[in-house]
Amino acid sequence: MSFTLAIVGRPNVGKSTLFNRLVGKRLALVDDQPGVTRDLREGEGRLGDLNFTVIDTAGLEDATDDSLPGRMRRLTERAVDMADVCLFLVDARTGITPTDEIFAEILRKRADHVLLAANKAEGRTGEAGALEAWGLGLGEPIALSAEHGEGLSDLYAALLPLSEGFAAAAERAPEEPELSLPVSEEADEAAPAPTLDKPLQIAVVGRPNAGKSTLINALLGEDRLLTGPEAGITRDAISVTMDWDGVPTRIFDTAGMRKKAKVQEKLEKMSVADGLRAVKFAEVVVVLLDAAIPFESQDLRIADLAEREGRAVVVAVNKWDLEEDKGAKLAQLREAFDRLLPQLRGAPLVTVSARTGRGLDRLRGAVMRAHDVWNRRVPTAQLNRWLGDMVEAHPPPAPGGRRIKLRYMTQAKTRPPHFVVMCSHPDKMQDAYTRYLVNGLRSDFDMPGTPIRLVMRGQGARNPYRGRREKNAGALKKHLDKRRD
Incomplete structure (x- = not known):
């Protein structure tokens, strides 16, 4: 029986460090600056x-208004309510503060099971703080060092009886009926349907304050991620799982990406790097634009990054409810999209309003179509017939008076579609002719917008008669020498 453990405490007591230690990966951003973590x-x-x-x-803040610390506190209180066990972390070096005492009282009222842990307890400097934690009235404190991995055996001993109690309660509870997810009978073998074990991976990226967290909250139907009018609220690349109308999906909310020259602070650099990793692990990247200022230079860089990483791209224009002349604005957006992002020509462009929830059904359809194209495989026979027609309509160049011969073509892999053309003199093939073939693949095989990789490769066939004369001459010389002896 699995249970849920929420790590709570004041800012900068080591919650994210302990989280990384328990999951065995560096998932959460860690920095000496307090208040790094903002989302769950x-x-x-x-x-x-x-x-x-x-x-x-x-980090728990002593604020209850609608300010950023107040909204962060409400999100943490929600985690306390949904968790089976709360691990209240205090700083053994700093000692118990009045804020710790306030939150200890809150946990006694809201949480069913509370464990107290004194972090940074390594060495003599932390002994006094660990002893002082007895005064919170939450039982014996567990002395920990999340950074050095000390005290985890004591944490295990405290969690073991609780986990056994959860397992016994689960056995007594009536079994819940299994939810069957619809499976398409026409699913392509090259494009396996997303499952609970391998859900569809989507990354939402964009500039700060474009509405990424608000959009994901609208998809989830709950205020799961921290939002607000302030730019740059999100710092970590937070992943949430959901059933998107029958499709198991994991969505990554990323930090807003500003121009590289403006990113000076270490924490923001870490946040942007975390977002870039989310793009690399995603299958579909939703580039979210602000309808008031779409297609700025940073938006173009972000979309180009997703294309270079080989991800399926969907461009979504948020805050569409604020636009008055929607028809003229949409025509302007499509023209700018085709002109500024020719490498993504044909990619889905949808308008949404994360605040009102309008356009989310169009966004889902665009994401599923982009994912399907990204996984598409074309039979080799069909490809070679197509290649013959393309060569006949427009022959390849003839550098130095010698025509480059395109012998055959095959698709090496999908995700994104990757094609190989075997030809003579691949090093002399012009980029313009390669673009001609790529554009033909997009239009003739209905692959708009998705990144297409096309590689020219030489035959590399070995001449079986090469070296035959030297080999025969060597054998004859060896025979004559043997006869002389």
Whole structure:
């Protein structure tokens, strides 16, 4: 029986460090600056033979208004309500503060199971703070060092009886009926349908304050991610799972990406790097634009990055509810899209409003179509018939008076579609002719927008008669020498 463990505490007590230690990966951003974590991050934790879901939360702030700290606190309180066990982390070096005492009282009222841990307890400097934690009235504190991995055996001993209690309660509870996800009978073998184990991976990227977190909250139907009018709220690349109308999906919310020259702080550099990793792991990248200022230079760089990484791209224009002349604006957007992003010509362009929820059905259709094209495979026989027609309509160049021969073509892989053309003199093939073939593939095989890789490769066939004369001459000389002896 798996259970949920929420790590809570003041800012900068080491919650994200302990989270990374329990999941065995550096998923959460860690920095000496307090208040790095703002959203809830979930991961699969493991401690000995215990497997559980661990939640990293924002630092508890003594604020209850609609300010950013107040919204962060409400999100953390939500994690406390949904978790089976709360691990209250205090700083053993700093000691117990009045804020710790306030939150200890809150946890006693809201949480069913609370464990107290004193982090940074390595060495003599942390001993006094660990002893002082007894005064919070939450039982014996567990002395930990998340950075050095000390005290995890004591944490295991405290979690073990709780996990056994959850397992016993699960056995007594009535079984829930299994939810069957629809499976298409016409699914292509080259494009396996997303499953619960391997969901569809989507990354939402864009400039700061484009509405990425608000869009994901609208898709989830709940305020799962922290949002607000301030730019740059999201710092980590947070992943959330959902059933998107029958399709198991994991969506990554990323930090807003500004121009490289403007990114000076170490924390922002880490946030952008985390977002770039999310793009590399995604299958479909949704580039979210602000309808008021679409297709700025940074938007173009982000879309070009997704194309160079070989991801399927969907361009979504947010805040569409604020536009008055929607028809003229849409025509302007399509013209700018084709002109500024020719490498993504034909990619889906949809308008949405994350605030009102309008256009989300169009976004889902565009994502599924882009994913299908990204996985498309063309039979070799069909490709070679197409290649013959293309060569006949427009022969390849003849550098130095010698025509380049295109012998045959095949698709090496999908995700994105990758084609190989065997030809003579591939090093002399002009880029313009390669673009001619790529554009033909897009239009003739209905692959708009998706990145297409086309490689020219030489035959490399070995002449079986090469070296025959030297070989025969050597054999004859060896025979004559043997006769002389």
